[in-house]
Structures are given as C-alpha cells and as structure tokens.
Amino acid sequence: MDAIVFGATGFIGRSLVAELLNDNQHVAAAVRDDTLTPWLTRRGIDTGRLTVVHADITRPLAGLPDARDVYNAAARFAFGLGVDEARATNVTGALNVLEWAATLPGLRRLVHVSGYRVSASDGRPDYRRLGAYEASKLEGDLAVRARAGELGLPLSIANPSTVIGPGQYIGLATFVEDLWKGRLPALPGGPDVFLPVVTIDYFARFLARLPTAEAGQYWVLDDATPLLPELISTIAEHTGVRAPRRTVPVGLVRRLPRALTGADPETLSFLSADRYPTDSAHAFAASAGLEMPPVADALRRWADDLVAARFGAWEPWLQPYGFHPVAGSRTWVNGERHDPAHVLLHGLPMNADLWAPLAARLPGKVLAPDLPGLGRSSPIPANETPVTWLDDLMGPVRTRPVLVAHSLACGPALRFAVRHPERISGLVLVSPAFAQAPGPRLTRSAAAVPMLRRMSAARLAGTLGLPEGPAVASAAADLRRPGVAGRVIAALRTAVAEREESRRLLARVTVPVEIVVGSDDPLVSAVGRPVTEIAGAGHYPQLTHPAEVARRLLAPSPA
Structure with a gap:
C-alpha cells in the first residue's frame, strides 16, 4: 500500500482517504465499521484502489497490510468524555499505531494528527482544568513524540486548528448553531479571542503531501482568520441573522451556572488570544503549491453547509444550496439558479x-427557494414585496421554466405569470388556497404565534394532517427561530385578504395553467382551468403523493 489511514471514517480521515485516492494512491483504510465506502461512492470517488481493513487501535495492532506512509487521523473528539474513554483512543491508540508503524520495513513517514492548542500548554496534561478531550490530545502528542524519538521513527505531526467543512458539527459549529437559532445574546471571551480555522479540503491536501516534507511539527491554520466577534459577524451577515454585540469575559463565564450560559466548560480554554508557530507549515504549503481559500468565503460556505444539514440532523437533499441576496433578503436557495x-x-x-x-422525480434541474422571511430566508425590506422578490429571484434564470407554486405561494406566482408570461413556459398551482376552504383561523388568535413556535415536529405533522418526516421536522425547526412563526401568521393574514384578487388574476394568465389538488382538500370555487384531483391526498399532495404530482407535471401542457 502507498498509505494506510487510521480513523478513516472520521471527518478528517475520510477526506484524507478521498484525497489520496484522487492522487492515484493505493490506500488501506483502517476502520471499525465501513461507513467510508458509501460516503466515497456518494461523492463520485473511485474506490478501485481502496482496501478496507478492520482494526481497533485501542488494542495492539497486527495483521494489517504494509504501507509506505502511515496516517493516524483517529481521535475521540467530543466534550464531556470520561478520562478512560478519551485516553483509550487519543493516547493508547496513538501509541499502538506508532508501535505497529515501527515494524514496517519500508516506512517513509508516520503522520500523526494532533491539535493546535498543544503549543499553548506547559506540557502537563491537566485533565481537571482542560477536560478529557484536550488533556488526552496533549498527553498523546507528548507520548507520540517521545516514543518516536526513542525508536528513531520518521514522524511528522500536523496540528490543525478548527477544521471546517461539510460534516463538522463540533466546536465552533456550536457557536454558529446558537447564532442561527437566536440563542447567542453575547459571545464568551473578550474582543481579542482568536479561534483560527482551516478548511477540510486544504487540510486533506496538506496531509496527503506531508510525507514528502521534513519531519517535524506543523501548525496548520489560517492566520488571517478574523477575531471571534468579526468571525461571527461575517456568518451572521451572510445568513441574515443578528450578531451579538456584547462579549462576556471567560472568567465570568466560568463562574456563572452552565444552565444560564449554555457554555461547555471544556470549550472555554480554546477562547484565547494566543497565536501559533505557523511558519514551517506555510513554507511547506508554498513549496507544495497549496493555497488556502479566502477565509471569509470559507466561513460563508461552511455556514451554508451547517444550515443545509440542520447542524448534522439530516443530509441536504439538493445541491447547490446557500444564501443569496434577493431583493434585500438573504434568501435560502436550493438548486439551479440559471x-x-x-x-x-x-x-x-x-x-x-x-x-x-x-424534485427527485422530475427530470432536469430545479430551483427551490425559501420564501422571504420564511424558512431559512430573512425578511425583505419594507420597500420590497413578494412580487419584487420573485422578479429578482427569476432575474438570473435563462430558461423558460415551469413555475410551480403551492397554497399561499400561488398568489405571487400568479402575479409573476401575468406580468412576465414570456419568462415561463407554464404555471402549475398545487392546492391553491385562494380557491379552497379557509384553513384554521389561527390568524385571529393572539396565541397563534407562540403556539406555532412551540410546536414539535410531531404536533405540526398532526396539525397539518401529514406523516412525520424530514420536511415537517425542517419546518418545525424553522418555526422555532426568532420571528419566523410571526411572519407565517402575517403571511396567512395577507393571503386571506388577497383571495379575491388572486381569483381575478387567474383569469388573466396567458401561459398554460394546470391546477392540482387532493381529493380530501378540493376546490370550493370555480377556476375555469383544468384541474387534476389526486385521490387520497390532502393539502400537501407533493409530499404525500409525489409520484402522482410528478406525472401531472410531466404530462403534455393544456392548450
């Protein structure tokens, strides 16, 4: 083997394996359970040069294939670990990998992934002060360097900072999650806190080339990472949420009850103004032709990844995705914009x-945004309307797509179709609320907003007459964010007031129109257009009967 990677199913390990395979290396991936191969396959990585072997590094290793380069990317990364649990992988496991590597006759390099905070330590792993994770990483770093020196083993240690990218939901990601969910009134730490980052793609490329560098320690991080308040403000501006304006000293956070601050004590030692010895890493990266992406762009892309995955709750269903400026809103957009x-x-x-x-049943590309102020999108300014928002959203579109609108979105879709018939090839209205019986009178209740905000996914599903699933869970998560439930109620009120206007607009549409409804939620007003009724469906047929709706969308358009 050209290389063997321990911890190959982890966040860093799997990306390293992908990078090595893309470099046409023969790679052994040491795993406990093979979740790696499906992950690589979903990303289009050729696994022809991959050999998966089963290994438990907490025990002495034997029976593994020889390799030229040995990577230990295995780590138990979590806060709140027990000491024995953390040491089993981060100390004992690291030494077991080293002892096995020492038996290889053709070893070129052992690469051990450590942590950037080892430079800020006085060399004593204080488990009580640091917590089990950081203390065990420090102990492992000391033990690996000492034992490699005794054996004369060629060793390179990579000390990455916070590694960001799709799939990273620990550490700094918790700050972003609290920011997104409106739970970050103030930042712990002072205004000079430096919490550096490095992207997973860059770090994987760095690791893949590190065996050709001079043996030693390499601190891999972006020195241009903004200080924590500016970092959080960058993400807040990108996602359309409000950034905290205050900071709270770490010492005060330590003294306050955790139930009040929400801060994990183990994370507080990372909140410092320390800088790190990065010269050797930068020099090697330059010699290897590696260049870090602009850090602000990387942070924005990572924020998109976090929101798309609901901070690890599910896999994004459509790519590309992310926030875009549309009519003054930071609009969440899934799919193809052009x-x-x-x-x-x-x-x-x-x-x-x-x-x-x-969407999974439709040929071709789709564009599926969250409406302004709803879902993950921020509100539009007072001088904009849903009509101007849709105009701006459709601005970059070069095709003549079919415009498909559901329920209360049928109003803006009708307005666009009347104003711009040359921009679309057809209009499909799914469960048009303006021609159906009014729903529950939530809009008249003063308790509507708090009630909607408190709804669990199960209760929301029951209220809507839907089975529980990712789409309902996603909607429930958004309704708990500040302001979203109130904007839903406001949009309901507006739509009720515009029912008659929407009926009149329908008569003026000149492009082909199709109306799709469920048999359990029929039209109560004449529409003068072709109507397809789906048996057994309610107000959300695209969710409960997607195959039937897809067949209707793919049928020849009515004249």
Whole structure:
C-alpha cells in the first residue's frame, strides 16, 4: 500500500482517504465499521484502489497490510468524555499505531494528527482544568513524540486548528448553531479571542503531501482568520441573522451556572488570544503549491453547509444550496439558479424542503427557494414585496421554466405569470388556497404565534394532517427561530385578504395553467382551468403523493 489511514471514517480521515485516492494512491483504510465506502461512492470517488481493513487501535495492532506512509487521523473528539474513554483512543491508540508503524520495513513517514492548542500548554496534561478531550490530545502528542524519538521513527505531526467543512458539527459549529437559532445574546471571551480555522479540503491536501516534507511539527491554520466577534459577524451577515454585540469575559463565564450560559466548560480554554508557530507549515504549503481559500468565503460556505444539514440532523437533499441576496433578503436557495426546468415555491408553514420527494422525480434541474422571511430566508425590506422578490429571484434564470407554486405561494406566482408570461413556459398551482376552504383561523388568535413556535415536529405533522418526516421536522425547526412563526401568521393574514384578487388574476394568465389538488382538500370555487384531483391526498399532495404530482407535471401542457 502507498498509505494506510487510521480513523478513516472520521471527518478528517475520510477526506484524507478521498484525497489520496484522487492522487492515484493505493490506500488501506483502517476502520471499525465501513461507513467510508458509501460516503466515497456518494461523492463520485473511485474506490478501485481502496482496501478496507478492520482494526481497533485501542488494542495492539497486527495483521494489517504494509504501507509506505502511515496516517493516524483517529481521535475521540467530543466534550464531556470520561478520562478512560478519551485516553483509550487519543493516547493508547496513538501509541499502538506508532508501535505497529515501527515494524514496517519500508516506512517513509508516520503522520500523526494532533491539535493546535498543544503549543499553548506547559506540557502537563491537566485533565481537571482542560477536560478529557484536550488533556488526552496533549498527553498523546507528548507520548507520540517521545516514543518516536526513542525508536528513531520518521514522524511528522500536523496540528490543525478548527477544521471546517461539510460534516463538522463540533466546536465552533456550536457557536454558529446558537447564532442561527437566536440563542447567542453575547459571545464568551473578550474582543481579542482568536479561534483560527482551516478548511477540510486544504487540510486533506496538506496531509496527503506531508510525507514528502521534513519531519517535524506543523501548525496548520489560517492566520488571517478574523477575531471571534468579526468571525461571527461575517456568518451572521451572510445568513441574515443578528450578531451579538456584547462579549462576556471567560472568567465570568466560568463562574456563572452552565444552565444560564449554555457554555461547555471544556470549550472555554480554546477562547484565547494566543497565536501559533505557523511558519514551517506555510513554507511547506508554498513549496507544495497549496493555497488556502479566502477565509471569509470559507466561513460563508461552511455556514451554508451547517444550515443545509440542520447542524448534522439530516443530509441536504439538493445541491447547490446557500444564501443569496434577493431583493434585500438573504434568501435560502436550493438548486439551479440559471437553467432550471422547474421553479418550486412552497406554501405555509413549510419551506423548500417540502419539494424534496417531488424534485427527485422530475427530470432536469430545479430551483427551490425559501420564501422571504420564511424558512431559512430573512425578511425583505419594507420597500420590497413578494412580487419584487420573485422578479429578482427569476432575474438570473435563462430558461423558460415551469413555475410551480403551492397554497399561499400561488398568489405571487400568479402575479409573476401575468406580468412576465414570456419568462415561463407554464404555471402549475398545487392546492391553491385562494380557491379552497379557509384553513384554521389561527390568524385571529393572539396565541397563534407562540403556539406555532412551540410546536414539535410531531404536533405540526398532526396539525397539518401529514406523516412525520424530514420536511415537517425542517419546518418545525424553522418555526422555532426568532420571528419566523410571526411572519407565517402575517403571511396567512395577507393571503386571506388577497383571495379575491388572486381569483381575478387567474383569469388573466396567458401561459398554460394546470391546477392540482387532493381529493380530501378540493376546490370550493370555480377556476375555469383544468384541474387534476389526486385521490387520497390532502393539502400537501407533493409530499404525500409525489409520484402522482410528478406525472401531472410531466404530462403534455393544456392548450
């Protein structure tokens, strides 16, 4: 083997394996359970040069294939670990990998992934002060360097800072999650806190080339990472949420009850103004032709990844995804912005994830945004309207897509179709609320907003008459964010007031129109257009009967 990677199913290990395979190396991946191969396959990585071997580094190793380069990317990374649990992988496991590597006759390099905070330590792993994770990483770093010196083993240690990218939901990600969910009134630490980052793609490339560098320690991080308040502000601006304006000294956070601060004591030692010896890493990266991406762009992309994955709760259903400026809103957009075959506008109280089952059955590309102020999108300014927002959203579109709208989104879709018939090839209205019986009178209740905000996914599913699933869970998560539930109620009130206008607009549409409803939620007003009724469906047929809706969308358009 050219290389063997321990910890190959972890966040760093799997990306390293992908990088080595892309370099046409023959790679052994040492794993306990093979979740790696499906992960690589989903990303289009050729696994022809991959050999998966089973190994438990907490025990002495034997029977593994020889390799030129040995990577130990295995670590128990979590806060709140027990000491024995943390040491089993981070200390004992690291030494077991080293002792096995020492038996290889053709070993070129052992690469051990450590942590950047080892430079800020006085060399004594104080488990009580640091917590089990950081203290065990420090102890492991000391033990590996000492034993490699005794054996004369060629050793390189990579000390990465916070590694960001798709799949990283620990550490700094918890700050972003609290920011996104409105739970970050103040930042712990002072205004000079430096919490550096490095992207997973860059770090994987760095590791893949590190065996050719001079043996030693390499601190891999972006020195241009903004100080923590500016870092959080960058993400807040990108995602359309409010950044905290205050900081709280770490000493005060330590003294306050955790139930009040929400801060894990183990994370507080990372909040410092320390800088790190990065010269050797930068010099090697330059010689290897490696260049870090602009850190602000990397932070924005990572924020998109975190929100798309609901901070690890589920896999994104459509790519690309992310926040884009649309009519003054930071609008969450899934899919193709330039050449979609279908543009999908969701109804209330859902978001664009409502369309996932249907989109999977449609040929061609789709564009599925969250409406302004709803789902993951921020509100539009007072001088903008849903009509101007849709105009701006459709601005980059070069095709003539079919515009598909659900429920209360049918109003803006009708307005666009009347104003811009040359921009779309057809209009499909799914469960148009303006022609159906009014729903529950939530809009008249003073308790509507807090009630909606407190709804669990199960209760929301029951209220809407839907089975529990990712789309409902996604909507419930958004409703708990500050302001979203109130904007849902406001949109309901507006739609009720515009029912008659929407009926009149329908008569003025000149492009082909199709109306799709469920048999359990029929039209109560004449619409003068072709209507497809789906047996057994309610108000959300695209979610409960996606195959039937897809067949209707793919049928020849009515004249």
